[in-house]
Ligand SMILES: *[C@@H]1O[C@H](CO)[C@@H](O)[C@H](O)[C@H]1NC(C)=O
């Protein structure tokens with residue numbers, strides 16, 4: 001097995017001598033459950049006891065950490081996971097949907113009911129899998145409530161507007177419901193989403209006892225899941241991936257630092273037609289006609305921890321800015337420096353949206369089940385590669401995507417990832 005030298009990205013390579021394709025048994029694929037715990041920073045399990053998650057490491061695969069796409073935000077990142085496409089390709093560029101003519105903004109939960117925000121020509125795995133005969137469902141997962149080319153996910157539950165993020169009883173009920181979908185209704189692929197620890201990370205901050213307590217709640221829920229899988233007889237035919245969309249960092253505030261406040265540098269009334277600011281580490285501005293240079297020049301070197309770009313000069317490695325929805329001026333702060341607009345809303349103690357290279361933005365990848373290796377610590381990788389892995393596991397032919405190929409032994413492709421997958425790789 002030869003790996004192209006030019007590869008920028010070479011994660012772990014298993015010694016290929018150890019790889020022998022395993023003949024397929026009667027069933028050509030196992031079922032798959034993907035769980036996302038929103039805003040689970042990669043190291044949240046390191047300052048609190050998490051016996052259940054620790055046990056899973058022994059029984060499965062853990063990546064040291066997972067790199068989400070830029071912008072490190074919930075809807076964009078989840079949609080990259082479920083499509084294998086960069087954000088500038090799938091077009092879900094923000095949690096908020098907006099209209100620069102009407103100046104309307106729709107919240108994260110509003111957008112879950114708006115197909116026009118999600119359906120930009122890129123198909124999420126639910127739809128692709130359905131078209132290939134798999135039965136799929138989404139439980140609160142971002143994007144799961146939209147129609148794609150007129151097609152809905154077979155079963156989709158949306159979070160209500162008043163849905164509490166942290167009700168442990170409800171968390172368990174949701175697992176029971178999903179187990180029933182697999183056992184009684186023969187679903188093949190289910191995505192399940194929880195709004196924690198993101199909520200606590202924002203409200204209380206990532207370095208707090210509140211966050212450690214919610215991580216323990218998540219750990220108990222993982223323990224409940226493992227028991228439920230056994231009780232329902234799914235242990236030998238259900239693969240599980242536990243992942244998340246981004247990390248969390250403590251928001252830096254005065255007097256420790258000089259916060260970023262754009263109204264210190266520009267007059268919004270004169271220069272700005274529309275903006276998306278006050279939303280963590282990232283913001284965008286649509287200048288009034290002829291005012292782009294004024295805004296750019298006023299902001300470019302205004303604050304030592306503020307990065308300011310015109311759309312066409314935004315760093316390409318982020319694979320973010322080349323979409324028509326992106327506004328002409330983009331801004332992001334150094335980690336912890338939120339991009340505040342007209343004034344500072346002192347709501348969030350923790351936030352995200354910052355550079356995905358920052359360790360505080362990294363998140364988790366865990367997996368276990370019949371097709372995964374046991375006790376395997378994988379090198380870090382990008383979340384964009386989860387999509388082709390899910391396709392492999394489900395025996396689904398992927399849509400075009402930006403991920404690497406999780407190749408079987410002897411195959412050749414753009415790059416090789418960890419040999420995580422026992423059946424696929426026969427390792
Ligand atoms: C999806 O399509 C169905 C059938 O046309 C429609 O009833 C439903 O409102 C659509 N849902 C969304 C979120 O667009």
Ligand SMILES: *[C@@H]1O[C@H](CO)[C@@H](O)[C@H](O)[C@H]1NC(C)=O
Pocket residue numbers: 164167168169170173
């Ligand atoms: C938590 O969820 C359970 C089950 O859905 C419900 O009975 C209970 O009232 C909820 N508790 C709170 C505080 O919302």
Ligand SMILES: *[C@@H]1O[C@H](CO)[C@@H](O)[C@H](O)[C@H]1NC(C)=O
Pocket residue numbers: 251252253254255256
């Ligand atoms: C300022 O920094 C100190 C030391 O890191 C920290 O304990 C404190 O909470 C910070 N204050 C604010 C307002 O961020």
Ligand SMILES: [Zn+2]
Pocket residue numbers: 038039073074075198245246
């Ligand atoms: Zn999130």
